[in-house]
Amino acid sequence: MLEASNLECVRGERSLFADVSFRLDGGEMLYLQGTNGSGKTSLLRMLCALTPAVSGEILWRGTPIGKLGEEFRSQLCYLGHQNAIKEELTPLENLLSAARLAQAALDEDAALDALALVGLRGREDLACRYLSQGQKRRAALARLVNEKRPLWVLDEPYVALDPAAVELVAGLIGAHLQAGGLAVLTTHQTVAVPAGAVRGLWLGDGDATQRSR
Amino acid sequence: MTDRVINWFKYASPQTFYPLAGKLIPWFWALAALFGIAGLVIGFLIAPTDAQQGEGYRIIFLHVPASWMSMFLYLVMAFWAGIGLAFNIRLSGMMASALAPTGALFAFLSLWTGALWGKPMWGTWWVWDARLTSELILLFLYIGFIALQAAIDDPRRADKAGAILALVGVVNIPIIYFSVKWWNTLHQGASVSLTKAPSMAAMMLWGMLLCALGCWMYSIAVGLMRVRAIMLERERHTDWVRELLAGKE
Amino acid sequence: MLILLRAVIGRDLRLAMRRQADIVAAAFFFIIVVSLFPLGVGPEPDQLRRMAPGVLWVAALLATMLSLPRLFADDHRDGTLEQLALAPQPLALIVLGKVIAHWLVAGLPLVVLAPVLGIQFDLSQDALAVLTVSLLIGTPALSGIGAIGAALTLGVRGGGVLLSLLVLPLYIPVLIFGAGAVDATVSGLGPQAHLSLLGALALGGVFFAPWPTAAALRVALE
Numbered sequence: 001m002l003e004a005s006n007l008e009c010v011r012g013e014r015s016l017f018a019d020v021s022f023r024l025d026g027g028e029m030l031y032l033q034g035t036n037g038s039g040k041t042s043l044l045r046m047l048c049a050l051t052p053a054v055s056g057e058i059l060w061r062g063t064p065i066g067k068l069g070e071e072f073r074s075q076l077c078y079l080g081h082q083n084a085i086k087e088e089l090t091p092l093e094n095l096l097s098a099a100r101l102a103q104a105a106l107d108e109d110a111a112l113d114a115l116a117l118v119g120l121r122g123r124e125d126l127a128c129r130y131l132s133q134g135q136k137r138r139a140a141l142a143r144l145v146n147e148k149r150p151l152w153v154l155d156e157p158y159v160a161l162d163p164a165a166v167e168l169v170a171g172l173i174g175a176h177l178q179a180g181g182l183a184v185l186t187t188h189q190t191v192a193v194p195a196g197a198v199r200g201l202w203l204g205d206g207d208a209t210q211r212s213r
Numbered sequence: 214m215t216d217r218v219i220n221w222f223k224y225a226s227p228q229t230f231y232p233l234a235g236k237l238i239p240w241f242w243a244l245a246a247l248f249g250i251a252g253l254v255i256g257f258l259i260a261p262t263d264a265q266q267g268e269g270y271r272i273i274f275l276h277v278p279a280s281w282m283s284m285f286l287y288l289v290m291a292f293w294a295g296i297g298l299a300f301n302i303r304l305s306g307m308m309a310s311a312l313a314p315t316g317a318l319f320a321f322l323s324l325w326t327g328a329l330w331g332k333p334m335w336g337t338w339w340v341w342d343a344r345l346t347s348e349l350i351l352l353f354l355y356i357g358f359i360a361l362q363a364a365i366d367d368p369r370r371a372d373k374a375g376a377i378l379a380l381v382g383v384v385n386i387p388i389i390y391f392s393v394k395w396w397n398t399l400h401q402g403a404s405v406s407l408t409k410a411p412s413m414a415a416m417m418l419w420g421m422l423l424c425a426l427g428c429w430m431y432s433i434a435v436g437l438m439r440v441r442a443i444m445l446e447r448e449r450h451t452d453w454v455r456e457l458l459a460g461k462e
Numbered sequence: 463m464l465i466l467l468r469a470v471i472g473r474d475l476r477l478a479m480r481r482q483a484d485i486v487a488a489a490f491f492f493i494i495v496v497s498l499f500p501l502g503v504g505p506e507p508d509q510l511r512r513m514a515p516g517v518l519w520v521a522a523l524l525a526t527m528l529s530l531p532r533l534f535a536d537d538h539r540d541g542t543l544e545q546l547a548l549a550p551q552p553l554a555l556i557v558l559g560k561v562i563a564h565w566l567v568a569g570l571p572l573v574v575l576a577p578v579l580g581i582q583f584d585l586s587q588d589a590l591a592v593l594t595v596s597l598l599i600g601t602p603a604l605s606g607i608g609a610i611g612a613a614l615t616l617g618v619r620g621g622g623v624l625l626s627l628l629v630l631p632l633y634i635p636v637l638i639f640g641a642g643a644v645d646a647t648v649s650g651l652g653p654q655a656h657l658s659l660l661g662a663l664a665l666g667g668v669f670f671a672p673w674p675t676a677a678a679l680r681v682a683l684e
Binding site: 374377378395 | 624627
């Protein structure tokens, strides 16, 4: 479903990686690993069509993602390095407005349930600037609870989370894979995901090697 | 036809354009000198003295071509910028950045010579004449373009951002010119027109055209030189530049 | 489409309400700049009356400039802008929503304040009315055109100063027709021609500017 061939990334004047190719089908997850500065985030942003690849192409169901445009974006859920959480708004408002902008149907009860699930019960009405780093990350991850889009692209989803929350997120990803979804994620922690086939991709030293586990 | 298409794309790559530009530059310099000298000789020695404006009018041989070039170069710059944005060609973006300083220079020259002309004609260095005001705004637009490109570190992003700005500017230039003209007529009535001297002798026209041609050739020569420098700077890590520099040493 | 537009406007307005200090600061900037002019040029009513349209309009341009850098910068910093760019809708539409919200927060207060400040300059009732109407029509254009500059200078060194360098020349037509409308009323010519041209500029500014703005935002996000 998601196919990348011979991707090359140049940042400034340095080539971060070249000839990165992989293929991901429904129910599969791609673990993107590599040293700091090896281009993991850049690759994720390429997969979202935020950054154009210097060379190579990315196909979604056989069509280049650049051509699909909005059609591709409606299949995609991206969780970036930054939380995309507004400090002035409460977690509930953040979740609801994110859903509205993404044109996803989400009523207040479902949103409250999602926040309770990620452990923010009782914090729904507190402006996000009073939350800790980990709680903000949880507020951002609450989007995944009711997320029905097939392709998840997650940049360091486990960062700043405590072990229980890591478990929870891994469970969410597992359920997503079991439902036939795809996930691409970067992480420095190896966390077992309860279901789905896992592929690994190592970025670093200018070239990439794919290995399966 | 197919041959030509292939050729165009061949020259769109910096690697092949660099030596071609190198060969062309001396020719354009020679033409610039030729036209420029001929135009100035006609303008300052042969063209008759103007009945109304005396000898002072002779500044139009610099002023008018400079104004023309400043406007025309903005269009050319926007054209290259648009091509670069639409087809993602590196060379186009470089061309746009290479032309901007020349355009700004001409806009500045036009303002300066306009002021020099205004002193004997109107008795002041500066008049809020519609043309002068528009020229000033054009200079601001050039400076904005150059400043934006200078502020962005990544050349690819600088090219794209500059291209968007240049295109927005091109759409706005007629609106700005029209509004300034409207403002001008409301506020001070008709002023002395700079370009339409009451009776333009044929010799004057020839002098002006030759000077304009000289400015064209100069712009092309300088543009090519600058684009070569930009190429070397941006592509200094590529093999062809390394080979080129190694060959020179 | 309208749902999305409403969602964007609603979100931005809610954010602005949580940071009312910014709105108040921009409004006071407008008041202070306008009030400085009589101190600079002297209190003769005739001269002030002649200067009023230009002074108020220039102050309106500057006050708008003050609030423009934050139009996209906050969203850029916390990652929300990426989410907006990835929404399954044209980014230009979202930009349009943000421009409308910016106008409601930054432009509308100027329109409301203008007649009060006009009194300081001894403007006649007609002139005050035309001044208010011209600002009402013209300030949306300022938000629209300004958005292009805000997007182009997003995350750029010295963005604020650069923004004014890019945007102020493009504001000139709005300034000319806006201040011109009041001038024309004072001199008895009638403001219709100016106001309709101003309206054309505003329509163009609000509905065409989102496209280059969206393109510039995508460049900034690369």
